[in-house]
Amino acid sequence: MNLNRNPELLDRLAASYSLGTLHGGARRRFEQLAREYPQVRAAALLWQGRWSAFSEVQVPVQPDAVVWTRIANLVDADKADTRIAQQREAAVPRSSVRALAWWRGLALAGGMAAVAAVSVGLWSHQGLREASQQQLSALQTQLQLAQAALQATPQIRYVAVLADGQADASMLVTFDPRHNQLVLQRVSGFKEAENKSLQLWALPQQGAPRSLGVMGDGRLEQLTAQENDMTAIPALAISLEPKGGVPSSMGPTGPVLFKGALIRRDL
Numbered sequence: 001m002n003l004n005r006n007p008e009l010l011d012r013l014a015a016s017y018s019l020g021t022l023h024g025g026a027r028r029r030f031e032q033l034a035r036e037y038p039q040v041r042a043a044a045l046l047w048q049g050r051w052s053a054f055s056e057v058q059v060p061v062q063p064d065a066v067v068w069t070r071i072a073n074l075v076d077a078d079k080a081d082t083r084i085a086q087q088r089e090a091a092v093p094r095s096s097v098r099a100l101a102w103w104r105g106l107a108l109a110g111g112m113a114a115v116a117a118v119s120v121g122l123w124s125h126q127g128l129r130e131a132s133q134q135q136l137s138a139l140q141t142q143l144q145l146a147q148a149a150l151q152a153t154p155q156i157r158y159v160a161v162l163a164d165g166q167a168d169a170s171m172l173v174t175f176d177p178r179h180n181q182l183v184l185q186r187v188s189g190f191k192e193a194e195n196k197s198l199q200l201w202a203l204p205q206q207g208a209p210r211s212l213g214v215m216g217d218g219r220l221e222q223l224t225a226q227e228n229d230m231t232a233i234p235a236l237a238i239s240l241e242p243k244g245g246v247p248s249s250m251g252p253t254g255p256v257l258f259k260g261a262l263i264r265r266d267l
Contacts, residue, residue, distance in 0.1 A: 214245035
């Protein structure tokens with residue numbers, strides 16, 4: 001396959017590869033082509049730069065100081081396990097080396113499970129119940145902080161890159177079902193006239209387009225939507241409408257400027 005002769009396919013594969021939705025043999029073949037052809041590498045790097053714009057819509061969260069201490073302890077423990085394992089590998093048959101490497105990869109998860117097991121064991125032990133109460137309280141506080149941080153973090157499940165007629169990306173759309181929030185980010189220099197508005201439309205497989213909201217003139221816009229508004233929607237589009245947009249029942253009345261596929265990230 002000569003992707004250099006099919007720029008549209010190359011662009012789609014590079015976008016899927018950078019997003020992480022290209023799997024299995026297709027991903028390995030793309031990586032092989034990227035090693036052989038600079039044009040393929042350039043396309044992948046371009047899309048990685050575009051996807052990195054997600055960081056601009058993430059809400060920053062300051063982790064608790066104890067989190068960094070725990071990570072440092074786990075990393076030190078993992079390094080110690082690695083040194084011990086390397087010393088043992090000299091005496092272990094080659095057929096067992098792969099199994100040891102696999103088990104070392106589980107060291108971090110095992111350490112975290114051990115912390116949970118110790119806390120439960122302390123609580124159930126009658127003689128150490130008083131001492132464990134303080135530790136259990138601290139663990140519960142940390143769990144509540146982690147849950148609060150998780151709830152505040154956007155859960156980006158749907159992504160769309162809307163392009164113009166020349167396949168140039170113009171709008172990045174993400175949907176966070178946890179907060180029922182659509183975020184639209186302009187990634188091109190397009191600017192509508194003062195008496196016009198950009199309106200976002202869902203394009204279902206059957207039936208008429210459905211309005212998802214009207215954009216303002218900012219570089220980053222947020223619209224409210226429900227997850228059932230995004231389910232089974234294969235594509236989105238943006239049309240140029242009179243100021244303030246048009247009713248959903250009318251459908252797009254102006255030209256459709258940008259459109260693109262809506263991708264569910266966990267598929």
